[in-house]
Structures are given as C-alpha cells and as structure tokens.
Amino acid sequence: MFSAIYIEEEIKDWDRVKEIVEPFSNVPQIICGRYGEVFNRTNQNFRIQKQTPALILAKKYGNLVLQAPSGYGFEGGQSFYFSHMLNCIYDCRYCFLQGMYRSANYVLFVNYDDFKSQIEKSIRSCDGNSIYYSGYDCDSLALEPVSYFCDYFLRVFEENPSGILEIRTKSTQVRALLERPPIPNCIIAMSFSPQKSALLFEHKVPSIQKRIQALEKLQAKGWKIAIRFEPVIFENRLVENYKVLFEQIFDSLDVHQLHSVSLGEFRMPKAYYKSVVKLYPDEELFARETKVEGGMISLKDTGTDSLRNLEDMLQTYVSHEKYYFCG
Amino acid sequence: MESNIHFSINFVVAHKLEAKPLIRHFNLKAYTEKPYVIFKNENGIRLIISGMGASNASNAVRYISELRGNRFGYSEGWINVGIAGHRDLELGTCFLVNKISSKKTKEVYYPSLSIEAKNTEGLITVDRPEKLYADDEAYDMEAAGFFKAASMCSELELINTIKVISDNETSSIDNITEKLIEDLMLRTLSVIDPVVSELEKKLAILNRVLVLENNFLELVKSIHFTVSQRNQLKRLFQRFDAMGRKNELSRILNCNLVSADQLLLKLSDELKRQVQ
Numbered sequence: 001m002f003s004a005i006y007i008e009e010e011i012k013d014w015d016r017v018k019e020i021v022e023p024f025s026n027v028p029q030i031i032c033g034r035y036g037e038v039f040n041r042t043n044q045n046f047r048i049q050k051q052t053p054a055l056i057l058a059k060k061y062g063n064l065v066l067q068a069p070s071g072y073g074f075e076g077g078q079s080f081y082f083s084h085m086l087n088c089i090y091d092c093r094y095c096f097l098q099g100m101y102r103s104a105n106y107v108l109f110v111n112y113d114d115f116k117s118q119i120e121k122s123i124r125s126c127d128g129n130s131i132y133y134s135g136y137d138c139d140s141l142a143l144e145p146v147s148y149f150c151d152y153f154l155r156v157f158e159e160n161p162s163g164i165l166e167i168r169t170k171s172t173q174v175r176a177l178l179e180r181p182p183i184p185n186c187i188i189a190m191s192f193s194p195q196k197s198a199l200l201f202e203h204k205v206p207s208i209q210k211r212i213q214a215l216e217k218l219q220a221k222g223w224k225i226a227i228r229f230e231p232v233i234f235e236n237r238l239v240e241n242y243k244v245l246f247e248q249i250f251d252s253l254d255v256h257q258l259h260s261v262s263l264g265e266f267r268m269p270k271a272y273y274k275s276v277v278k279l280y281p282d283e284e285l286f287a288r289e290t291k292v293e294g295g296m297i298s299l300k301d302t303g304t305d306s307l308r309n310l311e312d313m314l315q316t317y318v319s320h321e322k323y324y325f326c327g
Numbered sequence: 328m329e330s331n332i333h334f335s336i337n338f339v340v341a342h343k344l345e346a347k348p349l350i351r352h353f354n355l356k357a358y359t360e361k362p363y364v365i366f367k368n369e370n371g372i373r374l375i376i377s378g379m380g381a382s383n384a385s386n387a388v389r390y391i392s393e394l395r396g397n398r399f400g401y402s403e404g405w406i407n408v409g410i411a412g413h414r415d416l417e418l419g420t421c422f423l424v425n426k427i428s429s430k431k432t433k434e435v436y437y438p439s440l441s442i443e444a445k446n447t448e449g450l451i452t453v454d455r456p457e458k459l460y461a462d463d464e465a466y467d468m469e470a471a472g473f474f475k476a477a478s479m480c481s482e483l484e485l486i487n488t489i490k491v492i493s494d495n496e497t498s499s500i501d502n503i504t505e506k507l508i509e510d511l512m513l514r515t516l517s518v519i520d521p522v523v524s525e526l527e528k529k530l531a532i533l534n535r536v537l538v539l540e541n542n543f544l545e546l547v548k549s550i551h552f553t554v555s556q557r558n559q560l561k562r563l564f565q566r567f568d569a570m571g572r573k574n575e576l577s578r579i580l581n582c583n584l585v586s587a588d589q590l591l592l593k594l595s596d597e598l599k600r601q602v603q
Contacts, residue, residue, distance in 0.1 A: 003440045004425060004447075028425050028440060028447040038437050041483060048484040048529050052442045281536045281562075287569035289599060 003052040004028045006038050006105075011059050016110045020057060020146055034058070039086070039103045047279040049104035050091055055146070060084075060109035064118040068133055071327050074226075074260050076164065077129035080122055084109050084149060085138035090170060091203035093285055094231055097137065099272025106143065112152045119156060123163040132157075135168030135189075142171040150176040158183045168228065172206045172214040182222040187259045189226035190215055192249065194241035197233050201285060208245070212252045224259040230326055231266035232310065233285070234302040239309050250317045261318045264326030265307060266299055273297040334530040336404035336523060337391050338374040339384055339477075341469050344505055345409050346376055348512040349519070363390055372523075381429065381452050381472025388476035399541050402533040404526035405477040405486045408515055410493035410508060411450065411467040414460035418498055419511055421518045422465070424450045424488035429471035436474040439484045441525055446518075450490060456500050465490055485529060487522050491515050540564050546580040547590065556587045563594040570598075 005027050011017050012031055021029055032038055035058035068079035086107040087097055098104075109115070123130055134140045140149055150167075154177075157165045165186045177188065190211055193201070198208060206214075219225050227249060235241065268276070270292060277286045289300040303309070307325075315323055340346040343364070349355070355366035355374055367373040377387030384407065392403070413420075425447040427436040431454055440447060449464040451457075452471035460466065470488045477486045491511045494500040540561045552560060567576035579597060584590045 001442075003442050003444065006437070026445055028444070030425050030437065030449070032426075032437065033435070037435065041437075043478055043481070043483050045482040045484050045533070048482065048532065049439065051529075052440070054440070277562075281565040282569050284569045284571075287566035287598075 002027050002055040002106075004030055004054040006030050006032045006035070006054060006056040008035055008056075008058050009033060011057060011110060014110065016112070017057050019148075020108070020110070032056075035107055039101070039105060039107055041102065044102045045279070046098055046102065046104045053087070053089075054105045056105055056107045058107055058109055059111045060114070064115050065122045065132070068131070068136075073131060073133055073166065073326070074262070074324050077131050078126050079131045079133065081133040081136045082115055082119065083137035084112065084115060084134070084153075085140070085143065085147065087137070088139045089142045090139060090205045092170075092205065093201040093203070093280065093283055094233065094266050094268075096268050096272050098279060099268060099275040106138075108143070108147055115153075116156045119163065120160055123160050126162070129162050129164055131164045131166065133166050133168060135166075139169050139171055140167045141169040141173045141188075144171070144173040144176050148176075154180065154183060154186060157185055161185050166226070170202070170205045170211065172210050174214045174218055177223060178217055178221055182218075182224070184224070187224045187226050188215070188218055189228050189260075191228040191230055192245060193229075193231075193233065194238075194245045196235065196241055201233065208248065212249055215249075216252055219253055219257060225253065225257070226259040227253075227261045228264075228326070229310075229314070230262065230264035232263060232307065233266050234299050234306055236302060238303060238306050239313060242310055243313060246314065246317050255318055258318065258322055260322050260324060261314065262324050262326045263307065263310060263314060267296045267327075268298075270295050270297050334401060334403065334527070334534055335371045335373055335395075336406065336526050336530075337388075338372070339377050339387050339391075339405065339407045339469070339473050340374060341377055341379045341384065341409050342508075343376050344508045345512050346374055347509055348516065349374055349408065352516050352519075363387055365391065365394075377469065377473075380454070380468050381431070381470075383472070384469035385472035385476040388473055388480070392480040399537055401537055402485060402530055403481055404523075404530055405473075405481055406519065406522060406526075407470055407473040407477075407488045408512070408519065409467060409469060409490060410503070410511060411465040411490035412457055412460060412494040412500060413448070413465040413492050414463060414496050416448070416465065416492045416495060418492050418495065418507075419514050420446075420492040421515050422446045422448045422490060423518065423522070424448060424465075424470060424490060426450065426464075427452060427470045427474050427488065428464075429475075430454070432471070434471065434475065436471065436478070438474065438486055438488055441521075443521065448490075450488065458500060460496060465492065482533070485526060485533075487526070489515055489518050489522065536565055536568070539568055543576065543580060546577070550585070550587050550590060552587045556591060559591055560587075560594070563591070563598065566598055567594070 035056045065080050065082045068081045073079050166189050168189045170191050290297050353372050355368050358365045358367045364376040375387045375391045377384045423444045426449040428451045451464050457466035543564045
C-alpha cells in the first residue's frame with residue numbers, strides 16, 4: 001500500500017502513530033525532521049511518485065481550520081475547511097492536487113486533538129451554524145482504515161451540533177459510519193462523473209455502482225447524503241451521459257432525503273494547470289481547447305450551454321431548494 | 328515515426344574492484360580513461376569509477392551528466408552501488424538506502440523507494456572509514472555526495488543507492504580483501520536488476536514525449552522558429568499525440584509550409600477541429 005512510512009521525529013512515540021504503523025511492519029519506517037523535508041523537496045515528479053506513494057505522518061502547526069473559498073459548498077452558515085491529510089489515494093486526472101503539490105506522497109496530520117480545539121473554537125466564534133468541509137485536499141474516507149478519521153472527528157461534531165461537517169469522498173469505505181449511529185450534522189457528499197469520464201479519468205476510484213450501493217446503505221442507516229456532480233467535463237453526448245447517471249443514482253436513493261445536489265464544471269488555477277500539463281503532456285484531457293477566466297482554466301463547451309442544460313435536467317430529479325451550483 | 332527509445336542509467340561506483348561484477352553483468356565496454364574511467368554498453372547503461380569519498384562521487388556525477396551534452400533534456404537514472412559497514416548487519420546483506428545523512432554537512436536526503444523494496448536501511452556518509460559504528464545505521468563514504476549531485480540533474484525518483492555490508496563489529500574493515508569485495512558485489516546484482524528495470528519504466532514515461540517532439544522537430548528543421556514559437560510547436564505536437572492524431576500531424580508537417588507562423592496557425596486550426 002505504501003512504499004515507505006516517514007514519521008516526524010517529534011511524534012514517533014505517539015500512541016496514534018504506533019497504532020497507524022502497526023499493521024505495516026513490512027514497510028520501511030523512516031524518521032524525518034519535519035514533513036516538508038520529504039514532501040516539499042524540489043525535483044520531485046508527482047506522476048512517477050504516484051505509482052509508489054509513501055505515507056508521511058506529521059504534526060500540523062497553525063492554520064488548522066481555514067475559511068472555505070467563496071462559491072464553495074452550500075449555504076447554511078459560515079464555511080470553513082480543514083485538512084487532516086494532503087493528497088488522495090485515487091488518481092483522478094482532473095484533480096487540482098496534481099498541480100498544487102510537488103509530491104504525490106500522502107501526508108497524514110495526526111494531531112487530531114489540535115484540530116478538535118481549532119474546530120471547536122471556530123464553532124464557538126460563529127453565530128448559529130457553521131459548516132466544515134473535509135476532503136478538500138484529500139479524500140477523507142478513502143484512508144479510513146489507516147487514519148481512523150471518522151472514528152475521531154464524528155465524535156467532535158456529535159459534541160458540537162452547530163458545526164456541520166461535510167465529508168467529501170469517492171470512497172466506499174463506509175464501515176466506520178455504518179457501525180455507529182448517524183449524527184444529524186454530518187453530510188456524506190459523494191462525487192460522481194458519468195461512466196465515460198469515470199473510466200477515462202478516475203483511476204483507482206470505486207465504480208459508480210459500488211459508490212451508489214455505499215450511499216444506499218448509508219441512507220438506509222439514516223445518514224444525510226449529498227451528491228456532487230463535479231467536475232463536469234464537457235464531452236459529446238454530455239447531457240445523454242448525465243441522464244444515464246442521474247437515473248442510476250436517483251432511482252437508487254431516496255431523493256427526498258438527500259441533503260443537497262450540486263454541479264460544478266472542471267476548473268483549475270492556471271499555474272496548477274501548467275504544472276499538470278508538464279506532468280501529463282500525453283493526456284487527452286489536457287489536449288482539449290481551453291479558456292481562461294480570472295486566472296482559472298476551464299474546458300470549452302463542446303455543445304451549446306451544456307451546463308444550463310444539465311442544471312435544467314437535474315432539477316427534474318431534485319427540487320430547486322436542494323440544488324446549488326459550485327463555481 | 329517513433330524511433331527506439333534508449334535512455335541512460337548511470338552507475339557511480341567508488342572503486343574498480345566494486346565495479347568489476349557490474350561491468351561483467353551488463354557487458355560494459357571501456358569508453359574513456361581520463362579524467363574518469365567510464366564504461367558503457369549499447370543499452371544506455373554507463374558506469375563511472377568516481378574514486379573514494381563524497382566529493383569525488385559528486386564530481387563524477389557532474390562529469391558524466393555533462394559528458395553527452397543531453398541537449399534534448401532526457402531524464403537519466405542514477406545508481407550508486409558500493410560496500411558499507413554496519414554495527415551488526417551480516418556481511419553480504421544488500422539493501423536499498425532509504426535515508427542518507429552526511430556526517431560532515433548534516434544534510435539529509437530521502438531516496439524514493441518502490442513498493443517492492445522491503446530491505447532498506449539508513450546510511451551515514453562519513454569522511455573516514457567508520458570503525459565504531461556508533462549509530463544503528465550503515466556507513467559509507469560516497470552516498471551523500473552522489474545523491475546531492477544527482478538530485479541537481481535528475482528527478483529524485485530516478486536516484487537510487489544500493490549498498491552491501493562489507494564490515495561490522497565482528498569483521499573489521501581490515502579484513503576486506505579484493506576477493507571479498509567481488510563476492511559481495513556479486514550479491515548486489517539481485518537488488519540492482521529490479522531497480523534497473525523499474526528505472527527503465529520510469530524513464531520511458533518521462534522521455535516518451537521528448538523523443539516524440541524531437542522526431543517531429545526533425546521533420547521541420549528547415550524552418551526557423553524563435554524559442555517561443557518552438558515551445559508552442561512542441562505543445563501542439565503533444566496535443567496531436569495525446570489526441571491520437573499523430574498521422575494527421577505527420578501529414579501537415581510534410582506539407583512544405585514555409586514559415587513558422589504558417590505552420591503554427593495550420594496546426595492550431597486543425598486541432599480546433601476536435602474529433603470526439
């Protein structure tokens with residue numbers, strides 16, 4: 001699973017660290033100073049490293065809870081995000097993380113108690129509800145058997161009901177959720193692309209069918225579910241492909257019980273895009289015609305007002321109140 | 328259109344005795360004598376005898392990286408192989424190095440490992456042979472200099488250090504003989520071969536597009552391009568390739584367009600006619 005496990009000297013004796021590394025006795029364990037010595041080095045190649053990523057166990061200092069970018073997420077209070085992990089076990093070709101980080105190694109920040117303090121401080125500082133997104137710099141569920149993220153953070157939010165947690169994921173690692181009672185202020189938000197895009201661009205991601213099955217189980221258990229159709233990648237027969245996906249999903253789930261459904265197109269900061277193209281010059285996705293707006297690169301629409309058409313179609317399945325556009 | 332892809336993997340070895348089994352194994356032939364003894368074969372493998380010490384290893388890396396000019400910017404693989412001491416590891420134990428610390432400069436390097444690499448150790452590079460084995464790590468005299476220099480001319484994922492234990496607390500450095508070195512180095516081959524094969528795969532990924540670009544540039548070498556135009560052209564080549572439209576690209580390049588502007592415009596226009 002990992003080519004190596006790097007452990008910061010400062011935390012090497014922590015119980016959580018020992019618990020995490022225990023099942024990986026065959027994997028080289030290497031003590032480092034600060035995680036940046038491994039993660040932020042120059043001359044790393046993300047693409048090559050992605051083939052054999054290492055796990056870095058670290059302690060995060062400062063900026064544990066950050067303001068969410070404008071336009072990110074749903075309405076319902078002030079929005080924040082926190083990243084207990086950097087990078088993702090999946091390999092989605094459209095992912096901005098490829099352009100953001102020099103390294104494809106996974107960094108897991110294990111000072112959960114510090115995150116807890118910061119989250120609680122943030123919740124207390126807000127009038128009414130506040131929203132906390134997890135899964136911005138990683139997939140929060142995908143590494144659950146190693147990180148025990150849910151095990152810890154669900155308890156934090158259970159104790160702080162005015163904080164709303166969204167766990168953004170493409171993972172089917174839902175056992176930790178199914179084995180405990182649901183909490184009303186946690187939303188499991190699953191991302192989907194139509195079959196064609198999923199096969200082309202979402203490497204190592206569980207199939208659409210398996211993800212739907214995981215959501216069915218969660219919904220049956222009483223967890224709040226959200227659906228994220230992001231990123232939309234323009235292609236021929238876009239609307240038809242999405243129609244198939246919408247039917248597949250909304251026929252399987254109780255639409256009335258869904259928390260929210262969103263749509264967002266493929267966009268990436270220009271600098272990240274440039275880095276990603278350097279890594280994957282042979283990738284068809286990056287050979288397509290693009291446009292630049294406000295420093296963001298997006299694909300040119302292959303049809304006429306495709307996003308609008310998708311929005312219209314989507315709202316035949318879900319009510320207007322449950323829908324938002326992520327842009 | 329695409330020519331065979333030959334890439335360099337450079338072995339940096341301190342002493343000729345350590346190099347002998349590798350020279351035989353890879354069928355390397357003498358290439359230069361001065362200032363460094365270098366061997367190479369037809370498959371892109373080169374071996375340089377650096378001399379002992381981190382500074383010599385560093386200089387040897389720089390020398391061989393500049394030797395061929397590498398004007399196309401192809402990535403190259405690097406492997407430092409040699410003997411090392413350790414407090415209690417058995418003589419003949421071979422391993423990939425997972426961390427290199429320079430005792431002199433205090434700098435630390437972390438070579439990338441593959442999923443298959445189970446036998447790995449930390450290594451301390453020292454200036455003089457280590458007889459006390461103070462830390463629970465292996466000791467050598469070159470790796471830190473090698474890694475630092477190699478990381479300046481290559482991606483970190485292409486740099487490896489492989490060591491074999493030649494001395495420990497029960498068998499001192501004074502017991503090392505020519506015969507022992509040869510026997511020990513023979514054992515490294517089982518570690519070296521998978522590393523070489525892994526490097527070849529990585530180099531194939533990293534260099535494929537560069538080879539492609541250079542092959543297509545050859546077709547339009549009579550046209551003058553500014554640096555910026557050349558970069559635009561290369562990106563257009565990449566996009567045709569990524570879209571599976573290389574035949575179409577070849578046809579356009581063979582159209583005898585006379586100016587850089589004409590060619591760039593033609594290629595951009597054709598790409599806009601996307602085939603979905």
